[in-house]
Amino acid sequence: MFELLGIPPQALFGQLLLGLINGAFYAMLSLGLAVIFGMLNVINFTHGAQYMMGAFAAWLLLGLLDVPFWAALVIAPIIVGLFGIVLEKLMLKRIYHLDHLYGFLLTFGLALVIEGLFQWKWGSSGAPYPNPIPGGFNLGFMFLPTYRAFVVVAALVICLATWYGIERTKLGAYLRAATENPTLVRAFGINVPRLITLTYGLGVALAALAGVLAAPIQQVSALMGVNLVLVVFAVVVIGGMGSIMGSIVTGFGLGLVEGLTKVFYPPASNTVIFVVMALVLLVKPAGLFGQTK
Amino acid sequence: MAETLLKVAGLQAWYGESHILHGVDFEIRRGELVTLLGRNGAGKTTTLRSIMGILGKRTGSIAFDGKETIGMQSDHIARLGIAYCPEERGIFSSLNVDENLRLPPVVKPGGLSIEEIYKLFPNLLERRHSQGTKLSGGEQQMLAIGRILRTGATLLLLDEPTEGLAPVIVQRIGEIIRQLKSRGFTILLVEQNFHFAATVADRHYVMEDGRVIDTVASSDVQQSIGKLQTYLGV
Amino acid sequence: MNAQRLLVAVLAALALAAPWFAYPVFLMTALCFALFACAFNLLLGYVGLMSFGHAMFFGTAGYFFGHVVKAWDMPPELGLLAGVCGAALVGLVTGALAIRRQGIYFAMITLAFAQMIYFFCVQAPFTHGEDGLQGIPRKALLGGLIPTKDDRVLYYVVLAIFVFGYCAIYRIIHSPFGQVLKAIRDNEQRAQSLGYEADRYKLLAFVLSAALAGLAGATKAMVLQFATLTDVSAAMSGEVVLMALVGGLGTIVGPVVGAFIIITMQNYLAATGEFVLVIQGAIFVVIVLAFRKGVVGELAEWWKRRQAR
Numbered sequence: 048m049f050e051l052l053g054i055p056p057q058a059l060f061g062q063l064l065l066g067l068i069n070g071a072f073y074a075m076l077s078l079g080l081a082v083i084f085g086m087l088n089v090i091n092f093t094h095g096a097q098y099m100m101g102a103f104a105a106w107l108l109l110g111l112l113d114v115p116f117w118a119a120l121v122i123a124p125i126i127v128g129l130f131g132i133v134l135e136k137l138m139l140k141r142i143y144h145l146d147h148l149y150g151f152l153l154t155f156g157l158a159l160v161i162e163g164l165f166q167w168k169w170g171s172s173g174a175p176y177p178n179p180i181p182g183g184f185n186l187g188f189m190f191l192p193t194y195r196a197f198v199v200v201a202a203l204v205i206c207l208a209t210w211y212g213i214e215r216t217k218l219g220a221y222l223r224a225a226t227e228n229p230t231l232v233r234a235f236g237i238n239v240p241r242l243i244t245l246t247y248g249l250g251v252a253l254a255a256l257a258g259v260l261a262a263p264i265q266q267v268s269a270l271m272g273v274n275l276v277l278v279v280f281a282v283v284v285i286g287g288m289g290s291i292m293g294s295i296v297t298g299f300g301l302g303l304v305e306g307l308t309k310v311f312y313p314p315a316s317n318t319v320i321f322v323v324m325a326l327v328l329l330v331k332p333a334g335l336f337g338q339t340k
Numbered sequence: 341m342a343e344t345l346l347k348v349a350g351l352q353a354w355y356g357e358s359h360i361l362h363g364v365d366f367e368i369r370r371g372e373l374v375t376l377l378g379r380n381g382a383g384k385t386t387t388l389r390s391i392m393g394i395l396g397k398r399t400g401s402i403a404f405d406g407k408e409t410i411g412m413q414s415d416h417i418a419r420l421g422i423a424y425c426p427e428e429r430g431i432f433s434s435l436n437v438d439e440n441l442r443l444p445p446v447v448k449p450g451g452l453s454i455e456e457i458y459k460l461f462p463n464l465l466e467r468r469h470s471q472g473t474k475l476s477g478g479e480q481q482m483l484a485i486g487r488i489l490r491t492g493a494t495l496l497l498l499d500e501p502t503e504g505l506a507p508v509i510v511q512r513i514g515e516i517i518r519q520l521k522s523r524g525f526t527i528l529l530v531e532q533n534f535h536f537a538a539t540v541a542d543r544h545y546v547m548e549d550g551r552v553i554d555t556v557a558s559s560d561v562q563q564s565i566g567k568l569q570t571y572l573g574v
Numbered sequence: 575m576n577a578q579r580l581l582v583a584v585l586a587a588l589a590l591a592a593p594w595f596a597y598p599v600f601l602m603t604a605l606c607f608a609l610f611a612c613a614f615n616l617l618l619g620y621v622g623l624m625s626f627g628h629a630m631f632f633g634t635a636g637y638f639f640g641h642v643v644k645a646w647d648m649p650p651e652l653g654l655l656a657g658v659c660g661a662a663l664v665g666l667v668t669g670a671l672a673i674r675r676q677g678i679y680f681a682m683i684t685l686a687f688a689q690m691i692y693f694f695c696v697q698a699p700f701t702h703g704e705d706g707l708q709g710i711p712r713k714a715l716l717g718g719l720i721p722t723k724d725d726r727v728l729y730y731v732v733l734a735i736f737v738f739g740y741c742a743i744y745r746i747i748h749s750p751f752g753q754v755l756k757a758i759r760d761n762e763q764r765a766q767s768l769g770y771e772a773d774r775y776k777l778l779a780f781v782l783s784a785a786l787a788g789l790a791g792a793t794k795a796m797v798l799q800f801a802t803l804t805d806v807s808a809a810m811s812g813e814v815v816l817m818a819l820v821g822g823l824g825t826i827v828g829p830v831v832g833a834f835i836i837i838t839m840q841n842y843l844a845a846t847g848e849f850v851l852v853i854q855g856a857i858f859v860v861i862v863l864a865f866r867k868g869v870v871g872e873l874a875e876w877w878k879r880r881q882a883r
Contacts, residue, residue, distance in 0.1 A: 090678050141863055147678040148624050149862050152819065155812060156858025163852035217442075223434040224443055231430045234392050235444035236418030236491070274689070277808060281686040284679060314697055321690035325671050328683065332674040 054310055060189040062306040068195055068264065070302015071202030072098075074295045075257040076279045078209055079250035081288040085226040086246040089139060089150030094279065095272025096161040097251045100127045101258025103165065106176050106267045116179035116263070123259045124252040131251030135244050143243075158276075165269035173266020198260050205256065206295045213291055222246060281324045287337020297335060342370040345526050346391070346495060350400035352550075353383075353390045360386045362550040363400070368495070373517070373527045375537040378547035379573055384530040385427055387547070388497045391528075392424045393417045404495065419447045423493035427500045427530075429484040433473040437464055440472045441487045448492030457486045460516060478509035485516065489525075496520070499530045514540055534561075534568055546571045589733055598725035599797065604837040605736040606794035611817040611829030613786035616743050619824035620752060621779045622759035623673070626681040627688025628787050628814050630668065631661035633806025634691060635788035636795035640707035641700050643796075650713050650722075654735075654792045661788020662781050664691065669780035673773055685808065692806045706802030710795060728797065735793050739786050744826065746782060755779055787814075809851075816854060819861055822868030831869055 076094060083091045091097075104123035108114035114122065134157065142149045183192040213219040225232040225239055233239040258272070265271055286297030301320050309316040327335060346368045353361040361383050368374045376384040390398045393414035402409050409417050418424075423444065432440055441457065441464070458465040461482045467475060475483060481501055488496060498517070502510045510533075517540050521527060531537040537544060538561045546554040548571065556564045592601055614628045635657030643653040668687040672680055695701045702708070712722045715731060722728040746752050757765040758772045766772050795801045804810060813836065821832025836854075843850045865872055 090682065138859065138863060145866075148681065149866070151624075151626075151678060151681055152815065152858055153862040155815075156855040156862065159812070159851050159855025159858065161855075163848045163850075163855060167848040167852070220435055220439045220443055224432045227432050227434060228430055230394055230414075231424075231426060232443075234394055234414045234418055234424050235488075236415050236447050237445060238415050273808075277685060277689045280682040281689075284675070284682055284686065317693040317696075318690045321686050321693075324683070324686055328671045328674050 056188045057190075059310050062310045063303060064189070064191070064195060064199075064306075065309070066302045066304070066306020067199050067299065068302070069305060070299035071199055072257050072261060072275070072298075073279055073282045073302055074206050074298025075202055076254055076275070077282045077286065077294045077298050078206060078291065079253040080279060080283055081286075081291070081294050082209075082213070082222075082253075083247055083250040084288055086222065086243050087135075087139065087150070088143060088147055089154060090147065090280075091247075091250065092151055092154035092276065093134070093158045093161065094154075094251075094254050095276030096158040097127055097131065097254040097272075098258040098261070098275065099162065099165065099269060099272040100130070101255025102176070102262040102265075102267045102271060103169075103258075103269075104255065105259040105262050106174060109176070116176075116259075120256070120259050124255040127255035127258075128248040128252030132244055132248040135247040139247065140240070140243070162269055162273065169269060171268060171270055173268035173271070176262040176267050178263045194263055198264065201260060202257075205253070206298075209253065210291045210295065278320055281320050283334075285320075285324050285327045285334060287334025289334075290336040293334075293336025342372070344368070345370045345372075345405060346528070347403045348387070348391070348401070349403075351387070351390055351398065351402060352400050353386055353395050353398040355386070355395070360550055361390065361398070364390075364547070364550065364552055366545045366552050366555075368526055368528060370494075370526055371521070371524055372543065373521045373529065373541045375529045375531050375534075375541045375544045376547055376552075377531060377534050377537060377544050377568070377572060379571075380532070382547040383550040384547055385499055386550075388424065388499050388528070388530060391417075391497060392422065394424075418444075418491075418493070421448050421492065421494045422497065423488035423491055423495070424497045425484045425488055425499060425501065427503065429480050431472040431475070431480050431483055433471060435472050436469050437472055437475065437483060438468040440483055441468075441490070444487055444491045446491050448494070450494075451492035452489040454490065457489055460489075460519070461486050478505050478512075481505060481509075481513065482516075485513075489520070494524075495526045495528065497528050497530075500532065501529070502531070502533055502536055510536060532572070534572060544568075593726045593729045598729045600837070600841060602725075602729055602732045602797045603794065604834050605732050606790045606797065607814070607817060607837055608830040608833035609736050609739045609793070610787050610790035611814050611821065611833045612740060612743050612826075613783050613790060614814045615818045615823065615826075615829040616746065616786070617779060617783040618818065619826075620747055620759065621755045621776060623776065623780070624681045624815070625672075625684040625780075625783070625811075626815065627668070627684035627686070627691075627808075627811050628783075629806050629808070629810035630684075630688040630691040631665055631784040631787035632791035632794075632810065632814070633695070633801070633803075634664055635661040635791035636801030636805050637695065637701050637707060638788075639792035639795040640710045640801040643713065644707065644710045645700065649717070650715055650796055653796065654789065657792025657795070658785050658788045661791065662785040665781045665784025665788075666777070669777050669784065673776045673780065685811065688806070688811050689808060692803070692808070695803060695806050701801070701803070704803065706800055707795075708800045710799045710801070712796070712799060722796075732793055732797060735789065739789055740830075743786065746779075747826065751775070751778075813854070816858060818868075820857065820868055822871035822874075825868070825870045825874070828868050828870040835869070 076098060080091055080094055083089060101123050104126050105119035108119045108122060138153060142153055178194050180193045180197060183190055213222060221237055221242060225242055229239045282298055282301055285301065286293045301323065304323065305316055305319055308319040344367050349365050351361055351364040364387055376387060378384050389395050391402055393412055398410065400410065404420055404422060407420060435443065463479055464483055464486060472483065485501060501513050514536060517527065529537065529541065538558060541558055543558060544556045545552045556568065610632050614625065618624045638656040638660035639653040642648050642656040643650055672683045675683055696703055714721045720727065720731060722731065754765065754770050754775055758775055762772050791805060817832035817836045818829045820835055821830065822828030840850055843853060867875060
């Protein structure tokens with residue numbers, strides 16, 4: 048077998064695949080974060096906790112009700128999305144008129160409560176979720192586990208479907224217009240508060256969907272979203288929240304960058320995304336795809 | 341004489357702490373074209389925004405087609421059949437021309453079809469895939485008017501549709517407004533330019549300091565021109 | 575005015591007598607956090623910048639202190655100085671980048687940088703990773719004049735450091751520099767058009783806030799004799815926000831009150847494990863939804879209403 052810069056190809060492609068998978072999660076989560084921010088003016092710190100809830104919902108559905116993975120893929124996001132809708136109706140909608148910081152603080156507090164409660168009930172060590180499609184392909188230069196390939200493809204499809212929904216449908220047109228000028232959209236007869244609630248529910252469901260996809264790869268644990276959401280914040284700063292395609296490209300791209308770092312300089316793999324963020328702030332403070340300041 | 345479609349009585353409104361309208365009274369009958377004239381800051385735009393329910397705090401009475409709307413949210417008011425074309429036009433930059441045009445939902449039967457609107461504004465058809473805010477000022481104004489014709493609303497609130505436009509385009513907008521009137525729309529027009537207003541409207545209400553202080557019928561504009569000039573400070 | 579002087583005198587007497595009534599280590603910890611919260615509040619309350627990564631200054635200063643005093647065997651004064659300068663340096667680098675964005679992005683960027691520093695501390699050899707830097711010796715101060723083995727003696731040292739830091743913040747806020755900061759907070763464009771380079775002022779305020787947070791972190795390491803990852807974690811960044819929020823944002827005493835409330839609460843709830851976090855989260859939620867002025871702010875409001883009656 049050939050070698051690249053002294054790196055065996057199995058290691059290289061293995062890490063690239065891992066990077067692509069992480070990138071898939073970054074893309075899905077930053078997408079939801081950006082859509083929610085556009086409509087609610089709230090940076091949803093609870094996003095990591097809701098991702099975790101998605102994984103837990105799938106795990107509990109399997110353990111308690113014997114619901115298979117494929118059904119959980121639909122049911123878990125609905126459950127968590129409904130939970131998000133309740134949060135929005137009870138709490139978030141009271142703070143839209145305030146500075147953005149309060150939304151950040153409120154959702155941070157909610158994340159602490161949710162993660163603390165899950166940790167109290169189920170502990171912080173993870174529980175395994177059985178791989179729904181075991182096996183894989185030998186591609187010659189590497190072994191490709193079927194489920195991991197599925198995650199990358201599924202995430203891509205979900206991201207593109209979200210893009211289509213926002214950029215090409217009537218509901219998406221309402222969303223884009225209401226992000227710009229909610230008062231006028233409401234004066235056209237559209238129930239904007241309901242649209243906002245729905246947006247939050249969908250954004251949260253997207254996080255939960257990512258959580259379900261992650262369950263068979265990672266351990267299902269109360270704290271699985273804690274560090275992830277911080278990385279996703281950096282992804283959002285790098286990409287800028289203006290463009291849907293931008294979020295997707297940035298997410299996958301940064302996953303790959305992280306994977307490559309793991310191959311060539313492992314100690315920096317945890318911090319590389321933050322370094323990229325620092326560089327982007329130096330060169331293009333508004334973010335790679337951001338338009339406004 | 342046709343029945344009253346909109347009756348505003350004792351309307352007061354506030355922007356935050358500042359009290360803008362101090363008791364506005366006027367009415368419009370079905371099929372009429374009425375203007376609100378007045379200087380900057382007289383409360384014309386605020387009156388339109390109050391009718392639309394966009395303002396935070398307002399009291400008094402606004403009855404549309406016999407229904408009291410003072411306590412309603414703006415989406416609810418729109419669904420009764422009132423449509424609003426704001427002064428700043430409010431074209432959405434993330435939507436193309438066609439999406440902008442199709443954005444306001446149809447609330448009642450009887451609106452224009454997309455084809456009819458494009459026939460009324462042929463340049464919009466040519467540019468239907470352009471980003472909404474890439475249009476010229478005149479085209480944006482036509483888009484802002486065009487998009488509220490589809491909804492089936494019977495009362496159109498137009499806020500200074502001729503502001504900042506070239507004379508040719510002002511003339512074109514005047515023609516369109518007359519056409520809309522002949523199609524049966526009831527129109528409340530806010531204008532600073534009373535020469536333009538005089539060519540299209542049935543009646544003019546003059547506003548000052550948050551009140552309606554006078555009414556002039558279009559047929560009397562010539563006799564009242566001195567009075568109007570004093571009111572408007574031109 | 576007289577009432578205010580009386581209040582200050584009473585507080586001073588209380589602070590001096592406190593170690594005979596309460597556990598000195600608890601008091602010292604609370605004072606360190608109070609200074610930390612004041613440093614954070616300098617930035618949020620008076621410049622309008624919410625840093626969600628202040629643990630990076632507090633925590634790294636602890637490591638600097640520990641390393642200088644333990645590994646290099648230097649006097650604690652130099653350790654404190656290293657903590658302050660180190661934190662200021664971290665503040666200079668991260669601040670210069672973070673102030674390129676405003677509002678909520680600023681919070682996210684500081685949070686991300688703090689996370690970067692956290693990961694760095696996990697791996698760097700001198701922090702001893704998960705174990706932390708343990709057993710930092712408590713050495714006498716001023717070349718042996720002040721023995722610090724006795725908790726009560728050390729308490730007065732910490733009290734002096736706190737008073738120094740608090741007065742420094744008071745001076746900053748009431749100086750011409752502080753006036754410019756407030757002008758920038760209220761209307762950046764206007765301040766800019768008056769000829770103030772807003773970014774330089776913001777950066778200087780950020781570095782000052784970082785240095786003071788570093789002073790608090792280094793002092794805490796001196797008191798507790800260890801520096802661990804907890805102090806650089808995102809949870810710690812959140813905690814200091816909570817302290818300032820509970821006390822009252824933008825009031826100068828608020829963060830002190832908030833720090834004492836939160837530290838006392840943690841002391842009593844330590845046994846409940848995860849529930850400390852749940853309760854802290856719930857406090858965030860309740861305060862944001864219902865008591866945005868915090869304890870001091872709400873009390874001041876209540877007092878004003880009473881006076882008006």
